[in-house]
Amino acid sequence: MKVELYNHLVRNGLTRRSMLKGAASAGALAAMGGAIPSIASASSSIRAEIMKIPGVGMGSPGDAEWQKVGELCLGPVKERVKPGEFKGVELTFMGLNNQNLHNFLFRGFLKPWEAYTGAKINWIDLAQADYNPRLQQSIATKTVDFDIIEMGAPFEGDTAGQGLLNEMPDWVKDQIDYNDLVGYLQPPVGTWDGKAYRINIDGDCHTFCYRTDYFGSGSITGRANPPKTWQEVNQISKDVVGKTDPLTGLPAHGFLDPLKGWGGFGMYFLTDRAGPYVKHPDDPAFLFDVDTMKPRINNPGWVQAIQDVMDLIAIEGAYPADQINADPGTTGFQQFLAGTGSMLTWWGDIGSNARTSDSSVIGDVVGFNMIPGSDRVYNHNKGAWENTYNEAPNNAYLGWGVYVTNRVEGDSKKRQAAWSAAAHIGGKDLSLWTSAYPSGFQPYRNSHFNYDEWEAAGYDRAFVEDYLGSNLDTYNHPNSLNEPRIPGIFQYYSVAEDELAKGFAGQYGSAQETADAIAVAWEKITDSIGRDSQIALYKASMGL
Amino acid sequence: MSSPEGDYLHIVMPDQISVRRQQLGRLIIWGSACALFLVVILQSLDQVNFFSIGFENWRPTLYAYLLWAFCLCLGQVILYGEQGKRRLFILPAVLFVVSVVIFPLIFALGIAFSSWNLSSPDGRQFNGLDNVYQMWTDPFYWNAMKNMVYYTLVILLEYIVAFGLALLLNAQIRGRKFFRVVFLMPLMLSPVAVSWMIGKSMLEARFGPISRLARELGWDNPSFFGSPEMARAVIMIMDAWTFIPLMMIMILAGLQAIPKEMHEAAEVDGASPWKKFWEITFPLMLPVSITAILIRIIFKLKLADIIINVTSGGPGGATDSVTSFIFREYRDRSNVGYGTFLAIFYLIIIVIAMTVLIKLSDRWMKPRY
Amino acid sequence: MKKQVFHDTQADLSFKPSWMFSRLLIYSVLIVWAFACLFPIYWTITTTFKAAPDVMKGNIVPWWDFTPKWLGLKSLGLSPNTIFVENTVREEFLKRFWNSTIIAVASSAIAVALGSCTAYGLSRFSYRFGFMRNSDISFFFLSQLILPPVVLALPFLVLYKELALLDTRIGLIALYTLTVLPIVIWIMRDQFGSIPVELEEAALVDGLSLWRAFVTIILPIALPGIIAAFIISLVLTWNEYFFAALLTSSHAKTLPVMVASQTGSQGIAWWSMAALSFAAILPLVVIGIILERFIIKGMAAGAVK
Numbered sequence A: 001m002k003v004e005l006y007n008h009l010v011r012n013g014l015t016r017r018s019m020l021k022g023a024a025s026a027g028a029l030a031a032m033g034g035a036i037p038s039i040a041s042a043s044s045s046i047r048a049e050i051m052k053i054p055g056v057g058m059g060s061p062g063d064a065e066w067q068k069v070g071e072l073c074l075g076p077v078k079e080r081v082k083p084g085e086f087k088g089v090e091l092t093f094m095g096l097n098n099q100n101l102h103n104f105l106f107r108g109f110l111k112p113w114e115a116y117t118g119a120k121i122n123w124i125d126l127a128q129a130d131y132n133p134r135l136q137q138s139i140a141t142k143t144v145d146f147d148i149i150e151m152g153a154p155f156e157g158d159t160a161g162q163g164l165l166n167e168m169p170d171w172v173k174d175q176i177d178y179n180d181l182v183g184y185l186q187p188p189v190g191t192w193d194g195k196a197y198r199i200n201i202d203g204d205c206h207t208f209c210y211r212t213d214y215f216g217s218g219s220i221t222g223r224a225n226p227p228k229t230w231q232e233v234n235q236i237s238k239d240v241v242g243k244t245d246p247l248t249g250l251p252a253h254g255f256l257d258p259l260k261g262w263g264g265f266g267m268y269f270l271t272d273r274a275g276p277y278v279k280h281p282d283d284p285a286f287l288f289d290v291d292t293m294k295p296r297i298n299n300p301g302w303v304q305a306i307q308d309v310m311d312l313i314a315i316e317g318a319y320p321a322d323q324i325n326a327d328p329g330t331t332g333f334q335q336f337l338a339g340t341g342s343m344l345t346w347w348g349d350i351g352s353n354a355r356t357s358d359s360s361v362i363g364d365v366v367g368f369n370m371i372p373g374s375d376r377v378y379n380h381n382k383g384a385w386e387n388t389y390n391e392a393p394n395n396a397y398l399g400w401g402v403y404v405t406n407r408v409e410g411d412s413k414k415r416q417a418a419w420s421a422a423a424h425i426g427g428k429d430l431s432l433w434t435s436a437y438p439s440g441f442q443p444y445r446n447s448h449f450n451y452d453e454w455e456a457a458g459y460d461r462a463f464v465e466d467y468l469g470s471n472l473d474t475y476n477h478p479n480s481l482n483e484p485r486i487p488g489i490f491q492y493y494s495v496a497e498d499e500l501a502k503g504f505a506g507q508y509g510s511a512q513e514t515a516d517a518i519a520v521a522w523e524k525i526t527d528s529i530g531r532d533s534q535i536a537l538y539k540a541s542m543g544l
Numbered sequence B: 001m002s003s004p005e006g007d008y009l010h011i012v013m014p015d016q017i018s019v020r021r022q023q024l025g026r027l028i029i030w031g032s033a034c035a036l037f038l039v040v041i042l043q044s045l046d047q048v049n050f051f052s053i054g055f056e057n058w059r060p061t062l063y064a065y066l067l068w069a070f071c072l073c074l075g076q077v078i079l080y081g082e083q084g085k086r087r088l089f090i091l092p093a094v095l096f097v098v099s100v101v102i103f104p105l106i107f108a109l110g111i112a113f114s115s116w117n118l119s120s121p122d123g124r125q126f127n128g129l130d131n132v133y134q135m136w137t138d139p140f141y142w143n144a145m146k147n148m149v150y151y152t153l154v155i156l157l158e159y160i161v162a163f164g165l166a167l168l169l170n171a172q173i174r175g176r177k178f179f180r181v182v183f184l185m186p187l188m189l190s191p192v193a194v195s196w197m198i199g200k201s202m203l204e205a206r207f208g209p210i211s212r213l214a215r216e217l218g219w220d221n222p223s224f225f226g227s228p229e230m231a232r233a234v235i236m237i238m239d240a241w242t243f244i245p246l247m248m249i250m251i252l253a254g255l256q257a258i259p260k261e262m263h264e265a266a267e268v269d270g271a272s273p274w275k276k277f278w279e280i281t282f283p284l285m286l287p288v289s290i291t292a293i294l295i296r297i298i299f300k301l302k303l304a305d306i307i308i309n310v311t312s313g314g315p316g317g318a319t320d321s322v323t324s325f326i327f328r329e330y331r332d333r334s335n336v337g338y339g340t341f342l343a344i345f346y347l348i349i350i351v352i353a354m355t356v357l358i359k360l361s362d363r364w365m366k367p368r369y
Numbered sequence C: 001m002k003k004q005v006f007h008d009t010q011a012d013l014s015f016k017p018s019w020m021f022s023r024l025l026i027y028s029v030l031i032v033w034a035f036a037c038l039f040p041i042y043w044t045i046t047t048t049f050k051a052a053p054d055v056m057k058g059n060i061v062p063w064w065d066f067t068p069k070w071l072g073l074k075s076l077g078l079s080p081n082t083i084f085v086e087n088t089v090r091e092e093f094l095k096r097f098w099n100s101t102i103i104a105v106a107s108s109a110i111a112v113a114l115g116s117c118t119a120y121g122l123s124r125f126s127y128r129f130g131f132m133r134n135s136d137i138s139f140f141f142l143s144q145l146i147l148p149p150v151v152l153a154l155p156f157l158v159l160y161k162e163l164a165l166l167d168t169r170i171g172l173i174a175l176y177t178l179t180v181l182p183i184v185i186w187i188m189r190d191q192f193g194s195i196p197v198e199l200e201e202a203a204l205v206d207g208l209s210l211w212r213a214f215v216t217i218i219l220p221i222a223l224p225g226i227i228a229a230f231i232i233s234l235v236l237t238w239n240e241y242f243f244a245a246l247l248t249s250s251h252a253k254t255l256p257v258m259v260a261s262q263t264g265s266q267g268i269a270w271w272s273m274a275a276l277s278f279a280a281i282l283p284l285v286v287i288g289i290i291l292e293r294f295i296i297k298g299m300a301a302g303a304v305k
Helices: A003-013 A016-032 A041-050 A063-072 A077-081 A103-115 A128-140 A151-160 A168-176 A228-240 A266-278 A299-312 A328-338 A412-424 A430-435 A451-457 A459-475 A491-502 A511-529 A531-541 B017-046 B057-079 B082-112 B132-134 B139-153 B157-169 B176-187 B190-201 B211-218 B228-257 B261-271 B273-301 B303-310 B321-331 B335-369 C004-005 C011-048 C052-056 C073-076 C088-124 C134-146 C149-162 C169-193 C197-205 C209-222 C223-238 C242-247 C255-260 C271-301
Strands: A090-096 A119-127 A148-150 A208-211 A343-347 A367-368 A377-379 A382-386 A400-404
Touching: A041 A063, A041 A430, A041 A451, A063 A430, A063 A459, A063 C197, A063 C255, A077 A103, A077 A168, A077 A412, A090 A103, A090 A228, A090 A412, A090 A451, A103 A119, A103 A412, A103 C088, A119 A128, A119 A531, A119 C255, A128 A151, A128 B321, A128 C149, A128 C242, A148 A151, A148 A412, A151 A400, A151 A491, A151 A531, A151 B273, A168 A412, A208 A266, A208 A459, A208 B321, A228 A266, A228 A299, A228 A343, A266 A299, A266 A377, A299 A491, A299 A511, A328 A343, A328 C052, A343 B176, A343 C134, A367 A459, A377 B132, A377 C197, A400 A412, A412 B017, A430 A451, A430 C271, A451 A459, A451 C197, A459 B321, A459 C255, A491 A511, A491 B321, A511 A531, A511 C149, B017 B057, B017 C073, B082 B176, B082 C088, B082 C134, B082 C209, B082 C242, B132 B335, B139 B157, B139 B273, B139 B321, B157 B176, B157 B228, B157 B273, B157 C011, B176 B228, B176 C149, B190 C011, B190 C271, B228 B303, B228 C271, B273 B335, B273 C169, B303 B321, B321 B335, B321 C149, B335 C134, B335 C149, C004 C209, C011 C271, C088 C169, C088 C223, C088 C255, C088 C271, C149 C242, C169 C223, C169 C271, C197 C209, C223 C271, C242 C255, C255 C271
Parallel strands: A090 A119, A090 A148
Antiparallel strands: A148 A400, A208 A343, A208 A367, A377 A382
């Protein structure tokens, strides 16, 4: 969970009433010892206890709190490991430093683990932009110098597909309660050729955020409700041109498309738009044909999505000035949160992020929904549009996970130590804490959606249900987009961003030409990586 | 290696080098060379599993090389006496640079002529001239090359600004030390900080302080990266901002070295300031100006960080520099073979261009001495 | 001084208005440029104390249009209420700061030492190395500066792996020395070129050896140049990002990589980015203020022949 959301919940949720209620139910919990049926009693008291560290309303937790939580959640580790058992083992952990979260959080969680087991962990912190190149270069030059890695599922093709990862032992599955994951994170995600590799620590999906003051009676759009389809979204963007933003008094804008690349991550935002057009419920594929790796990017569905963006570019004032230079970070954090534009797709909770006064100027006028659908969907296999309503929310990036590399192979003590450390971070109880307090991670287990636990910790029930509920809808959507976990997926995204930038700057004649250029570039990448192996790995990643 | 004719510093030193000393010198050099050779052979055999000694890495070779380098330097003195001591001035640097660069460069040449996508399970594969053909038809690369021409041309403007500032700092002003220190500051900021704090924060189109200033000045809807020309100009300005101080201090240094008598003589002759500048200052400053411009060109040709962070080469490639494009190809797309080839091709062009420039400037300046 | 005397004579008084005007012009240009140099740094410092909305709204003056908060320093564990508490981020920051210091200072020092010798040799003797003469050797060194880093990236990764130099300070120092050596040689060659040869000749006649004369007589004269070269090397190595991100992992990591970590899919931590950027330039600024006069002098020597 993000710092901002937490602060918001604290500010808005912690009324005197809910505080008392929270205290009361926590007391009740302790008294009844197992009020929540799905959780064993010993564990539930720990869960209630960690949810009070540092306690809602006591400020953002830091190193001391992380260590305390790590300590309290050591139970499952202690069951399987003797004190000092890993003495002398040295592990290297590679992960992200994203705003001094991620790896720093793990450090705190693992300190008690290190103290208990006697192992030592060295840390490699990477900036997000360096992550992909660093990983690829390490693999290719055989300089993999880490035993444990924090990694997104899209890279499983690069790692698991090349036999770099260590298979998860069964005792780990027990320890972390592997089957507790929400729908879309269940296998095949996290597995390769039927073997499990991934300990989940995060859930990812894009949701649709909108400004509530743009909708309702008397609003500048004149619409009662936020849009349900991309067609409506574009219409609204056109309608508000020339009008004035009710909050800032500056020109109003509709949907904010990032028109600039973001090291590959920008592609997810075009995918948001294209999803409902191209993801047919009968067909799991949407980027490539499974049998030939032929790109679908230039089929009429994708072209329509690109055309939608180009339509808005053509209208003066539909986007804010400099939109051509706006990457997703800019649209999210410098435009939307600053009161520029009214609709946006983004990961998890930027919508609620917007509500806290620490990080945004727009205050409490943000709502969130699932990503819009479409009036029609392109059936790629039949080669024709179908005029039925279609939804396809995007589980962009599929969340962070923790993996163990094959460097531990052959040293059973080290292997056990690595998996024990990883399992500790991905532990069931500990993950409840990371999803409830500022950590950079979101809920990803069914057990996280037990609203009673949140309420008991002092959160406002209505808000939690609203926020968690919308995430849950996307996670469990039957037609959600799960990107192919093939090697080099970010190469495809990156080159697509380059070509799209040219298209958006008007250097190609049409959306179709832009899409064709991407398709050509993608074919080139497929050939350079090796078509046959890509097809095989694509199938493997889809569990076919 | 060193020849007495043509030395600026003439030293006549009687050097009596005995035969034994010569033998010793040769022994040291060749002995250590043999040791190095032996270690390399051993390690190579170990590497190909001919037999196993259990080397963990190539450190032994490194140490052997260091030993040889040391002995080579020592041997020079023993063998050639005074002559050898002169060689000692440049030998360590040459050995260092050659050893650090030579292996990577050869390896890089190998990479440049192969197809190596890091994600490919096949690894590196020699593909002859494919990369050349690909480069020839790569619109992104040539577009970036074209941009580099613009970026380089703008150095002349930067030079004029830097010269102007240096003249001001050299004038009779109060608080000169203050201004000198302040003018030097932009050079110290890291490119990452410049990109974010200036490029993304101060130049933000709606609320950034520069946009607000622009609005005050009557530009209704300021947009710094919207049109290709504007975006390129802003990138140029940001880059100029960081590097003008470097040129400025070089020119200022030159100005302060001009003997006072020159100006006084001119003053007595009653020359106007304008005339004084063109007839005395500027010609005297020509050598340092050319040095400053050449160094600036070299730094400009590496321009990348700001572009990567602020525009990613956009809109539509208008701000792409060769280096920033290669970075995308190389890092984001892991297309190492092609990326390296582009870089090497770029390197060759630069080396040729710089050689021509240096030779030209040498010839151009010579008659003035 | 002389100029002043001239202006004070009766005849020059008529020039006073135009002289005043030119003064005004000079100072206004100076002040405008000084403002252009300082404002971004001011912006960076104040951003350390701003919450995100203050950054987004472009608030400029503390206490007037925004209330300063300890956000930036707090995120690094350096604010008053976090400085005495155990803090991983601060540990990380200090470790990187220390590594950056060692690596930048060591590589600059080595480069200056090697480069001074080389430059002296090139300015005093003529060498022949195969077909290469002095100017070719100079250009050979210079060409290292031109080398695009991408060319060397993967080869270095492999080379360093084989030599077990990955993630070591020594490895990074060697590489940084290589990158700044050319510019040191360039500056120092001009510097030595301006020192009259007669000085050494006299010393040698007095019986000093060549190297002794170099160390005891020439180097002290060339000190400003050495300092100038050192500072410029320091700036370049201190801010280096590309190779630092590539070749270090957990032991030799440096500061610039941490600055870049402040942005990502969770938004931009403006305050901590500003705090880190500021912390990163602070040592350079201090050095710049103290040693500024040497820089000009150092660059001056060989400038005009």
